Amino acid sequence: MQIYKVGGAVRDRLLGIAVTDIDRVVVGATTEEMLAKGFRPVGADFPVFLHPKTGEEYALARTERKSGRGYGGFTFHASPDVTLEEDLIRRDLTINAMAEDDQQNLTDPYHGQRDLEARVLRHVSPAFAEDPLRVLRVARFAARYAELGFTVAPETLDLMRQLSESGELQALTAERSWKEISRALMENQPQVFIQVLRTCGALKELMPEVDALFGIPQPATHHPEIDTGIHTLSVLQQAAQHKQPLTVRWACLLHDLGKGLTPEEQWPRHIAHESKGLKLIKAVNERFKAPRDCQELALLVGEYHTHGHRALELKPSTLLELLQSFDVYRRPQRFEEFIAACEMDARGRKGLEQTSYPQADYLRGAATAARSVAVQPLLEQGFKGPELGEAIKRERLKALKAYKEGASA
Structure with a gap:
């Protein structure tokens, strides 16, 4: 032995x-x-x-x-x-x-030692092509070791391309795929994972909604990088640089899927892409059976990320609706992750990676103001049932109006 x-x-x-x-x-x-x-x-x-x-x-x-x-x-x-x-x-x-x-x-x-020194990810034998999970694994290793200068050998990419075209990727279970995807997203260079999958044709098979974003333009005034797919990779890269959790990274990957549905004649504008993208985000969530917290945040970020960017302009009533949507009173952490995803989105633009994001503190302050409304005095005034709910809402709206006035003074 x-x-x-x-x-x-x-x-x-x-x-x-x-x-x-x-x-x-x-x-x-x-x-x-x-x-x-x-x-x-x-x-x-x-x-x-x-x-x-x-x-x-x-x-x-x-x-x-x-x-x-x-x-x-x-x-x-x-x-x-x-x-x-x-x-x-x-x-x-x-x-x-x-x-x-x-x-x-x-x-x-x-x-293997020779390939370590050459910084090459190379398959061991032709039997590599028998296991479709290896496409995801190699892309994950590329993301892990990108900082060390590793690249995928051309002949290995060819085998990955053959696997992608063979239909074998469709035989992967949601659980196995998610295990590789989630681990890859938590690497230091998760955008490399997506890039490698796209290069070998696997992204089109596994996440056609993300693959469709490449080549779709956005207004250069807001997005100097123009290409929506490139922007998505940059947002993911920012999320990794800022050590964001998996929930935020997953939301960053999926936040702009609605732009893939914009008719070409409307480019580079993407009207209502937030609401249009929800069905696509839901489809990707379900395909990989993503954990519930990842699913929920991805949908909320998809729907409300532009609200986050326009936070300083929002009316108090709109701000209250936003806070209600996130249930900031019982789930403050989820709203904090939403703010983080919005900030990564703002920083994931060419030349704007170091831009400050005052919306973050403004949204945190708004949540604190709404949460500061005490329920006990309203109970003592005799409010109960639906009337109590309306009274709480009025007081929170009043608090947000005062907060907005104070912030703009």
């Missing part, structure tokens, strides 16, 4: 990056031997075991063969005669197909 560290642990150590997850592969062992040593089995599809003391995962060396469509369409074979090289060749990229023993002796049959 021989045990090796494999994959990301080896890759990141060689890159000088902190190693978080350690995967181990066991060569020359049987399930019975692992159980006899106290390992606990957890793998349903193939033999994976938890170490009796550390709880870390150990997988038996295995080979795999394509047997059906999609990510799950594989049969696995694990036995003591499967070599380390045979286990490594089934992996996606050369930089993930290296192994090392406890003395850090490297086993690198597919030249």
Whole structure:
């Protein structure tokens, strides 16, 4: 029995990056031997075991063969005669197909170290094209390591393009796709993830609503970058630079989908794109079964982001409606994330990345003013039921009028 560290642990150590997850592969062992040593089995599809003391995962060396469509369409074979090289060749990229023993002796049959030094993401074997999930994984790695200068090898992009055109991406489950998408959006350069998917034709298959934004112009006075798709990438990049959470990044990606529905004769204006885009945002949300908080914020940002930009001009009654829509009294964090998404949208414009966004503090102040209205005095005046609701609304409107006057004084 021989045990090796494999994959990301080896890759990141060689890159000088902190190693978080350690995967181990066991060569020359049987399930019975692992159980006899106290390992606990957890793998349903193939033999994976938890170490009796550390709880870390150990997988038996295995080979795999394509047997059906999609990510799950594989049969696995694990036995003591499967070599380390045979286990490594089934992996996606050369930089993930290296192994090392406890003395850090490297086993690198597919030249992963060479590709690390060349900053290239390259597939290990033609079997790469058998798993559609790898299109998303490679795009995610491109986003993760873009800052280090990594690019996708042309021949790997070709295979990704073939996979995109084959219809295999449609066989991916919503859960698997969302896992890759959400992880990619939380990388330092999430816009690279979208760019790579678009380059290989996968964006058109997975998110045609986002792909459709490229080539659609916006007014140069507001958007010096003009292209709506480029703007979307810039907004996503700003969200990453400002360390925004996943909810905000997802909303940033989808906020302008309505512009893809604007008739060409109306370009570069996009009248009512906010409301028009809601059905598209909803469709993307449902396609990937995004978490509820991501879905809700994306829809609210899509509908109200221009309200955010015009916050200083809004009438107190419109401002109150906005606050009500976000339920700022019970869910203040969601409104804070909306403000963040609006600010990223404003900064995601060519040459305006450092522009101040006074709307943010103004909206926060408005929310504080509305929340400051006390309910108890109204109860003491005898208001109850629907009348109480109307009385609270009147007092909040009064507070917002005073706030607006004070802010403009």
